[in-house]
Amino acid sequence: xxxxxxxxxxxxxxASFIGLxxxxxxxxxxxxPLMSLTNAISAIAVVGAILLAGEQESRLSTxxxxxxxxxxxxxxxxxxxxxxxxxxxxxxxxxxxxxK
Amino acid sequence: MDQLIQLVYxxxxxxxxFSLKWMSDPATARRGVFAGVGGMALAxxxxxxxxxxxxxxWIAVPLMLGALAGIPLSWVPLTAVPQRTALSHAFGGLxxxxxxxxxxxxxxxxxxxxxxxxxxxxLEVILGYLTCTGSLIAAGKLQEVxxxxxxxxxxxxxxxxxxxxxxxxxxxxxxxxxxxxLLFPVLIVLALAFGVLLVLPIGGADMPTVISLLNSYxxxxxxxxxxxxxxxxxxxxxxxxxxxxxILSIVMSKAMNRSFANVLFGAFGQVxxxxxxxxxxxxxxxxxxDAAQILENASSVVIIPGYGMAVSQAQHRxxxxxxxxxxxxxxxxFAIHPVAGRMPGHMNVLLAEAEIPYDRLVEMDDINPEMPRxxxxxxxxxxxxxxxxxxxxxxxxxxxxxxxxxxKAKVVLAIKRSMNPGFAGIENELYFADNTxxxxxxxxxxxxxxxxxxxxxxxx
Numbered sequence: 001x002x003x004x005x006x007x008x009x010x011x012x013x014x015a016s017f018i019g020l021x022x023x024x025x026x027x028x029x030x031x032x033p034l035m036s037l038t039n040a041i042s043a044i045a046v047v048g049a050i051l052l053a054g055e056q057e058s059r060l061s062t063x064x065x066x067x068x069x070x071x072x073x074x075x076x077x078x079x080x081x082x083x084x085x086x087x088x089x090x091x092x093x094x095x096x097x098x099x100k
Numbered sequence: 101m102d103q104l105i106q107l108v109y110x111x112x113x114x115x116x117x118f119s120l121k122w123m124s125d126p127a128t129a130r131r132g133v134f135a136g137v138g139g140m141a142l143a144x145x146x147x148x149x150x151x152x153x154x155x156x157x158w159i160a161v162p163l164m165l166g167a168l169a170g171i172p173l174s175w176v177p178l179t180a181v182p183q184r185t186a187l188s189h190a191f192g193g194l195x196x197x198x199x200x201x202x203x204x205x206x207x208x209x210x211x212x213x214x215x216x217x218x219x220x221x222x223l224e225v226i227l228g229y230l231t232c233t234g235s236l237i238a239a240g241k242l243q244e245v246x247x248x249x250x251x252x253x254x255x256x257x258x259x260x261x262x263x264x265x266x267x268x269x270x271x272x273x274x275x276x277x278x279x280x281x282l283l284f285p286v287l288i289v290l291a292l293a294f295g296v297l298l299v300l301p302i303g304g305a306d307m308p309t310v311i312s313l314l315n316s317y318x319x320x321x322x323x324x325x326x327x328x329x330x331x332x333x334x335x336x337x338x339x340x341x342x343x344x345x346x347i348l349s350i351v352m353s354k355a356m357n358r359s360f361a362n363v364l365f366g367a368f369g370q371v372x373x374x375x376x377x378x379x380x381x382x383x384x385x386x387x388x389x390d391a392a393q394i395l396e397n398a399s400s401v402v403i404i405p406g407y408g409m410a411v412s413q414a415q416h417r418x419x420x421x422x423x424x425x426x427x428x429x430x431x432x433x434f435a436i437h438p439v440a441g442r443m444p445g446h447m448n449v450l451l452a453e454a455e456i457p458y459d460r461l462v463e464m465d466d467i468n469p470e471m472p473r474x475x476x477x478x479x480x481x482x483x484x485x486x487x488x489x490x491x492x493x494x495x496x497x498x499x500x501x502x503x504x505x506x507x508k509a510k511v512v513l514a515i516k517r518s519m520n521p522g523f524a525g526i527e528n529e530l531y532f533a534d535n536t537x538x539x540x541x542x543x544x545x546x547x548x549x550x551x552x553x554x555x556x557x558x559x560x
Contacts, residue, residue, distance in 0.1 A: 003330035005216055012323060015336040018117060019343025025124040028438070029458055031348060031445030032181060034123050035315055039188045041116055041136055042319050042341035045195040047147045048329045052202050053162070054153030058209070061202035066162045068195040068202075073166025074173065075188045075195075076140055081174035082184065084133045086449050090126040093457035 033086045040079025046072035101151055108146035109333040115139030116337055120344070126458055143333060178453050179410045182311060182442040186239035189314045193231030193295075196321035197288070200224035203328055204284055213278035217328065222271035224324035226291045231317040233295030238310055241299070242442055248304035256301055263294050302363070305407075305484070307442045309352040309363045316345025348444045355438035355464075357490075357500040383519065386537035388549035391513050394537075395421075396554060398475035398511075400431040402467060404504050405447050406440045408481015408516075414543040415454040418480065421547055422456055424554045434460055435467040435477075435504045437485035468505050477509035479530075481516075481543050487528045498526060512536040515546050 026034050049072055052065025116139045122132030148159070176184045200221045207213045240246035267290040274283050302310050319341030326334030353360060386394075395401060403422075409415060425432050434456065440447045448461055471477065479486055486506040489496040506512055507530050514531055516538060530536055539546050 003332070005327070008327050008330075008332070008335055011332045011335050012326075012339055015339035016343055019120070019340040020347060022117060022120045022124075022340075023344045023347045026120070026344075027124055027126060027129075028351075028436075028445065028463055029126060029448045029452075029461060030123055030129055031351075032185075032443055032449045033129065033445070034120075034344060035185055035311070035348065035444065036181070036188075037119065037123065037133065037136055038315060038319070038341045038344040039185060039192065040140065041119070041337050042192050042315075042322050043188075043195070044140070044143060044334055044337035045192060045199065045322050045325055046140075047143055047331060047334055048199040048325050049195055050144065050147045050159050051150060051153070051329065052199055053158040054148075054150070054155065056154050056158065057206050061206050062158050064198040064202040066158045068198040069159060070162035070166040070169070071191040071195040071198075073163050074170040075191050077167045077170025078173035078184070079170075079188060080133055080137050080140070081171065082176075082181070083136075084130060085174060086178070086181075086452070087126070087129045087133065089449070089452040089455075090129070090458045091452070091455065092126075092459055 029090065030087070033083045036079050036083045036086070040076050040083065043072040043075035043079065046076065101149065105146045105149055106332075108142050108149075109331075112139040112142040112146065113333055113336045115142065116340060120340060143337075146333075178449050179413065180243075181449065182307060182446065183239045183242040185443060186235045186242060186311055186314070189311070189318045190232045190235035190239065192318040193228045193235060193314075193321055195228070196318070196325050197225055197228030197232060197291075199325055200228060200328060201284075201288065205281070208278060208281050208284075211279075215275055215278075218275045218278045219271075220324055220327035222274055222287065224321055224328055225287060226267055226271065227317050227321035227324055229288055229291035230295035230298065231314055231321055233292045234299045234310075234317075235295075235314050237296055237299040238302075238307065238314060241302075241304060242307060246300075250303040251300045256297075260294070260297050263290060263297065266290055267294060304442065305439075306356075306363050308439050308444050308446075309349055309356070309358075309360075311443050312345050312348035312352055313360070313363075314345070316342050316349060319343070319345055352439055352444060355502060357498075357502065383531045383538045384536065385540055386513070388539065388546060389553045390537070391539055391546075392550045392553040392557065394511055394513065395425060395430070395476060395478070395550065396428060396557065398430055400433070400474050401425060401476045401478060402433050402435050402471065402474045402506075402509065403478045403480060404435045404437070404482050404486055404506055405451065405480045406437075406482025406485060407442060407446075408483070409543055410441060410446070410450055411481065412543040414480060414547055415450045417544050417547040417551060418451070419454040419456055420551045421554075422460075424551055432460065433462050433467065433470075435464065435471075435506075436461055437464050437482070437504055440482060440485055464502060464504050471505040471508040474509040475511065477506040477512045479506055479512065479514040480547070483516075483528055484526060486514075486530055487526065488533075489526065489529055493529075496526060506530060507533055507535075510535065513539060515539045515541070515543050517542065
């Protein structure tokens, strides 16, 4: 599928608007987990890294690609795990037998 | 096949958007993580189907090693989450930088570097490498391997701007003539150096803004990579991350009443060295027993935590205090200033870990109207965010910064190690106010003692 610069710009613009709008609604309570979640999502760089490491066009590109795969996977795994770990801690007050 | 891959990417993009959307409420937030994981899994599977991939070893091994390294990194104590976040921005920046570098040399070799490709690569490489070193310095400062105070020298801003101008000039040269392969490493070195110099002069109290900004850069680096790799998924996911970092940076700067430029080039907390209005004033101090009595007789208590609570790991004692007071029918709330701590939302996570229900955590703007009705404001390791000078004293460096109006409560109890001024080196009038009582000592010990005397008092 061919890719044109202008297509890319369109996608970028729309995604930025969606991003700004969605993020603005994120609860302030959750800003720390939000940041670790977006950390994991921005490790989407793994896509580029996998292509480089897999296409094996030159020794240099394979090596750099492999290192980049390692760095991004670390972010994906630790990012999602720690986000979930933090979110599990956010609890509402337990009713403790009384009515709310 | 290509159509299929693009379809998979499309679903992954939608999942990422849902993932962020579900973060709007703590009740749905965990679903957000699952959506994110699903999106990422699809993105990886889709990429692995790519017809140009000739071998899987160089993918599988680093993938496994990365996963192995990532698991322990997610076990860090929550007080260390800012460092971990900074470190992962560094990894993200590094990955972007490396992919850009590899693509440059591949295309240069085959003579396929168009102006557009070169421009995208230059942007990706500059953003990637500067995020990498900048985040490493930030992580070092947060871990206190590197001094947290701002490191400044004469002509710093001139040097930084010159460096950035050089990097831009090299990038332009490369775009005009991409075959000058010797210039490319120069660009890398300049970007790496700029990242270091950009963050070195920034003090610990400004870290929430810096981390958010670096988060945004990491996203933008992924966007640039999307243009290099001609991949829309990278552009969308990068834009979502960039937007998130941007919004957090804006929230943080607003909460400090400062501009980005001021955070980046202002070296906060350095200027205030002059021994100006230091008159000898005395603050009233109280014992833990006094504090326990005051708290016990209050009907509403607002606790204002700051970074000091994290430093002394006092959050679990704070939970005990919360339990003791709630048991007695005292209404306990927590007032959270957006920049309290070392990253956005840091206090909320620490208190959530200590099992404080999140409906007790109240934002600054919502709690301030209630402050005049509060019987006790208990300040734990917070300083600048409760300094009334921000409202009154035009000469104060924090003038205009929104604060939590602790001074309006009937009684203020402030836990502090000593009378030394806080991080920004600014005297805090709050401690000398007539309705303020100081509790000197380590936050964890002091609160422990308060809880003990509360518990002992239950007998009668």
